[in-house]
Structure formats: C-alpha cells, structure tokens
Amino acid sequence: MKPIYMDHHATTPLDPRVLEIMLPYLQEHFGNPSSSTHIYGEIAKKAVEAAREQVVQLLNAQNPAEIIFTSCATESNNMVLKGAVALSKVENPEIITIATEHKAILDTLKRLNRQGVVTRLAKIDKYGIVDLDSIKEMINDRTILITIQAANSEIGTLQPLRSIGQIAKEHNIPFHTDAVQALGKIKVDVEKDHIDFLSISAHKMYGPKGVGALYLRKGHRIAPLLDGGGQERGVRSGTLNVPGIIGLGKAAEIAGSDLTGEADRVRQLRDMLINGVLERIDQTTLNGHPTLRLPNNANLSFSYIEGESLILACKAFAVSTGSACSSETLKSSYVLKAIGVPDSLAHSSIRFGLGKSNTKEDITLLLDTLEKNVKRLRDMSPLYEMAQQGIDVDKFEWGEHKH
Amino acid sequence: MSTFEYSEKVVEHYENPRNVGVLEDANGVGVVGNPTCGDVMKLSIKVENERIVDAKFKTFGCGAAIASSSMLTEMVKGKTLDEVMEITNKAVAEALDGLPKVKLHCSVLAEDALRAAIDDYRKNQKNKH
Numbered sequence: 352m353k354p355i356y357m358d359h360h361a362t363t364p365l366d367p368r369v370l371e372i373m374l375p376y377l378q379e380h381f382g383n384p385s386s387s388t389h390i391y392g393e394i395a396k397k398a399v400e401a402a403r404e405q406v407v408q409l410l411n412a413q414n415p416a417e418i419i420f421t422s423c424a425t426e427s428n429n430m431v432l433k434g435a436v437a438l439s440k441v442e443n444p445e446i447i448t449i450a451t452e453h454k455a456i457l458d459t460l461k462r463l464n465r466q467g468v469v470t471r472l473a474k475i476d477k478y479g480i481v482d483l484d485s486i487k488e489m490i491n492d493r494t495i496l497i498t499i500q501a502a503n504s505e506i507g508t509l510q511p512l513r514s515i516g517q518i519a520k521e522h523n524i525p526f527h528t529d530a531v532q533a534l535g536k537i538k539v540d541v542e543k544d545h546i547d548f549l550s551i552s553a554h555k556m557y558g559p560k561g562v563g564a565l566y567l568r569k570g571h572r573i574a575p576l577l578d579g580g581g582q583e584r585g586v587r588s589g590t591l592n593v594p595g596i597i598g599l600g601k602a603a604e605i606a607g608s609d610l611t612g613e614a615d616r617v618r619q620l621r622d623m624l625i626n627g628v629l630e631r632i633d634q635t636t637l638n639g640h641p642t643l644r645l646p647n648n649a650n651l652s653f654s655y656i657e658g659e660s661l662i663l664a665c666k667a668f669a670v671s672t673g674s675a676c677s678s679e680t681l682k683s684s685y686v687l688k689a690i691g692v693p694d695s696l697a698h699s700s701i702r703f704g705l706g707k708s709n710t711k712e713d714i715t716l717l718l719d720t721l722e723k724n725v726k727r728l729r730d731m732s733p734l735y736e737m738a739q740q741g742i743d744v745d746k747f748e749w750g751e752h753k754h
Numbered sequence: 755m756s757t758f759e760y761s762e763k764v765v766e767h768y769e770n771p772r773n774v775g776v777l778e779d780a781n782g783v784g785v786v787g788n789p790t791c792g793d794v795m796k797l798s799i800k801v802e803n804e805r806i807v808d809a810k811f812k813t814f815g816c817g818a819a820i821a822s823s824s825m826l827t828e829m830v831k832g833k834t835l836d837e838v839m840e841i842t843n844k845a846v847a848e849a850l851d852g853l854p855k856v857k858l859h860c861s862v863l864a865e866d867a868l869r870a871a872i873d874d875y876r877k878n879q880k881n882k883h
C-alpha cells in the first residue's frame with residue numbers, strides 16, 4: 352500500500368477538475384496562441400486569456416497584462432531578481448531579503464553577488480518572522496528590491512506582507528514575494544498588500560508541474576531572461592505551455608475558493624496533529640510560529656531521535672525531515688538553523704505538509720504511530736539515556752572518535 | 755533518503771534491531787560521535803578470556819546507523835578480541851548487503867564504537883593491575 356501523502360509543501364497531486372480541463376488542450380486544441388490567423392491559434396489564445404483572468408482574480412490584480420506565464424516559480428524568482436538588476440542604473444545595487452528564503456532566491460542572489468549586487472539579510476525572530484525595523488534600517492538609495500516570501504515551505508511561518516509592502520511603498524522600492532506556499536491557503540492581495548512582483552507555481556496548488564507565473568505590476572519593468580518570439584509582452588519569450596497554463600488557471604480558481612472551507616478543515620487537522628504530539632509525547636517542540644503559520648504546516652522536533660530513523664518508522668506516511676542524515680550533503684536544514692534551532696533539534700525535526708486528501712483518521716493513525724515509535728527509538732537512543740541522567744547533550748564533547 | 759534505497763537487510767535490522775540496550779556487567783564501553791552528521795553510538799561489551807561474550811548498543815542516528823550497530827553486535831559476539839580487530843566498517847556494510855554511498859560513514863560509526871569499547875576494556879584491565 353502506498354503511504355499516506357503528507358508532503359504537500361513539496362508538491363500536490365493534480366486536482367481531477369484541473370486535469371479534465373487540460374486534456375483537450377493536449378489533444379484537439381493543440382494550436383499555438385501566437386498563431387491567431389486561424390481557428391487553432393484562436394481557440395488556444397482564448398483559453399490562455401481566460402486562464403490569465405483566473406490568476407488575476409486569485410491575486411486581485413488590476414489588469415490581465417500584469418500576469419506573465421512562466422515555467423515555474425523558480426523561473427519567476429530568477430526573472431525578478433536578475434531582471435531588476437539588469438535594468439538598474441545603481442552601482443552595487445542592494446536587495447533586501449531574509450535567510451529563510453527558498454534557494455531559488457538565495458542562490459540567485461549568490462550568483463548576482465559576483466556581479467557586485469549586495470544581499471542584505473533583514474533580521475528574523477525565532478519563528479522566522481521578519482523584523483520590520485530591520486528592513487527600514489537597511490533601506491538606502493542603493494536598494495533596488497525587497498524580496499520576502501509569503502510563507503516558508505519548511506516551518507510554515509507567514510510574513511507580514513502588508514506591513515512589508517507598506518514600507519516598500521513609502522520608500523518607493525519594489526516589493527517581490529515568492530507566494531508559492533501561500534496561495535490557496537491564505538489570502539494574498541497584491542493591491543492591499545502593496546506587492547509589485549509575485550511568484551506563483553501551479554503544482555503547489557493542485558495544478559500541473561512545469562508551469563508558473565509572475566505577477567508584474569503595471570509600471571514596473573524587468574529585463575527578460577529569455578529573448579525570442581516576444582510572447583508575454585516580450586518579458587518571457589517562448590511558445591506558451593497552453594495545457595499547463597489552462598491547468599494553472601483552473602488551479603488558481605479552485606485555490607481562491609479553497610480559502611474558506613478547505614483551509615479551515617486543514618487547519619483543524621494541523622492543530623489536532625500539533626496539539627496531539629505536544630500533549631502525548633514529552634520533549635517535543637513546534638518549530639515556527641504557533642498561529643502565524645500556514646494552515647497545512649506542522650514542523651515538530653522529537654528530541655533525542657534522528658529524523659530519518661523516525662521517518663523510516665512512520666513508513667505509512669510520506670513526510671520529510673530537516674535532519675542532516677536525510678540530505679545528500681549531510682547538512683541539516685538551513686531554515687531551522689537560521690531561526691536558531693540547535694543542530695540536535697534540527698536533526699530531530701519532521702515536517703508534515705497536510706493537504707486535501709488528508710483526513711482525521713490519518714491524523715489519528717499518525718499520532719499513534721509517532722507515539723509508539725518515538726518511544727521505541729528513544730529506548731534505543733544514547734542521547735535520551737544521557738538526558739535522563741542529567742547530561743546536557745548539546746554540550747557533550749565526542750572526544751573518542753578517531754577522525 | 756528513503757526506505758527503498760536501503761537493502762532489505764538494513765530495513766530488517768532497523769525494524770528488529772538485535773542487542774539493544776546497555777550491558778549491566780560490561781567491562782568495556784565506547785561512546786562515539788559521528789563528525790559527519792552528528793550521530794552517536796554507545797557500545798557496551800563484556801569480555802571474558804579475551805573473548806567478547808556479550809554486546810549491546812544504543813544509537814542515535816539514521817536507519818543505516820541503527821542497522822550497522824545491530825549488525826556489529828551480531829558480528830562481534832563470541833569472537834576473540836584479535837578476531838574482532840579485523841572487522842571493518844566495510845565488513846559491516848557488506849553483511850548488510852551494502853549501504854547507499856552517502857550512508858557508508860554510518861558504518862564507520864559502528865567500527866569506531868567497537869575500537870573505543872575495546873580501548874576502554876584494555877584501560878580497565880590496566881587499571882586493575
């Protein structure tokens with residue numbers, strides 16, 4: 352039997368309604384929307400524009416021309432950062448961000464650093480929430496962009512988008528947010544939140560993989576990454592991924608309607624999981640903020656147990672861990688590190704990303720599984736034994752290994 | 755890393771680890787930490803006439819580390835100290851039908867713990883005399 356899927360921050364299954372609406376565009380409606388001299392292109396173009404309108408609705412954008420379709424949110428993020436730098440006339444331009452951003456932001460910035468761009472990391476608190484004063488202090492006349500995610504994929508922390516947008520607006524600095532984790536879970540409104548650029552991914556909201564979008568507020572310009580046929584107002588050349596875009600549009604429509612019932616339902620499951628773990632299993636901690644977090648995210652540390660071994664024990668569930676042991680590079684989660692979680696607890700962390708398919712029964716089963724296996728693994732853990740004897744595990748020196 | 759990258763034997767040892775715990779009457783104990791990823795193994799052995807008659811482990815680590823520890827205790831029991839000196843991390847990994855490449859260092863943890871436990875035993879013997 353396949354494990355119960357609880358890794359919805361990584362990706363989500365395709366909603367059957369999305370699949371259904373995409374299918375004809377993989378088959379009979381195969382036209383290229385740029386070739387509108389005939390009915391094939393016309394049909395495709397119409398469908399793409401309808402999808403654009405669905406994305407407009409989700410974000411409360413003002414104008415369909417503000418939506419640029421891309422291949423994924425990583426592309427959208429790269430476009431904004433590299434495109435803003437390319438057009439900037441400032442020498443050593445500065446970009447303000449935070450240490451818990453997705454790699455698509457942090458690694459793009461790293462590359463830009465080699466061209467003289469300066470990354471300024473605003474302070475965050477122990478939940479990962481950005482310090483607004485720190486942003487204000489960093490702003491100067493070389494600041495060309497503020498980029499701060501809407502929600503974190505590991506710890507679920509929500510950022511105060513509206514306040515950040517307000518600051519950006521007051522200082523006349525464009526504000527970009529990577530909103531892939533937030534859409535369909537919390538309301539993101541580009542007008543009210545004063546957002547100038549926003550990255551979207553379809554597959555994080557029950558749409559298809561390989562398609563994303565960038566919201567680009569009217570009046571703002573970025574240099575394109577791709578030159579060519581001049582599609583998407585010249586900002587993103589390349590033949591449009593019609594079926595993908597249709598799917599993204601439908602997923603956006605459903606995401607907008609999920610903000611009420613479904614988000615609440617998942618929030619209840621999340622709380623049942625978090626409270627269940629904290630109450631039933633001692634020496635467990637919640638990583639991230641207790642309330643200012645994605646309705647579908649629970650990130651918990653089970654002290655004295657290594658995360659991958661706990662995942663093995665919970666093989667009836669598909670979840671992920673911030674433990675070094677599970678990553679190819681043997682480094683523990685940089686997000687947990689950035690919010691000051693000690694290595695030992697990062698090692699013991701499990702991320703649960705709930706979604707539409709999860710039920711109350713799943714959580715009940717999960718809690719029982721966790722309780723049983725945490726006990727089993729702790730009985731096997733020398734760290735637990737030491738902690739019982741009053742030894743501070745974080746301070747213990749492993750002098751005896753011979754490396 | 756996920757279950758299906760581990761051999762059946764690794765999973766079997768992870769799920770039913772042999773010799774978990776601490777020997778009450780151990781005369782050699784090794785505690786080692788893994789500098790690569792921060793994991794810890796504690797191995798206690800009971801030596802009689804230069805032969806390991808019993809061994810138990812406790813491990814904080816991934817599935818491969820737990821399976822390696824379990825396998826190691828099986829491999830050392832009944833062997834003389836000279837014999838167990840030949841046991842390397844490679845031998846442990848092979849006995850488990852192999853480990854994923856990134857997990858080979860987890861078997862090093864087992865080897866290190868064995869060496870540390872034997873060192874400890876020898877130290878204890880010296881102190882006695």
Ligand code: FES
Pocket residue numbers: 675676677788791792793814815816817818819857859860
């Ligand atoms: S003990 Fe950390 S990777 Fe195996």
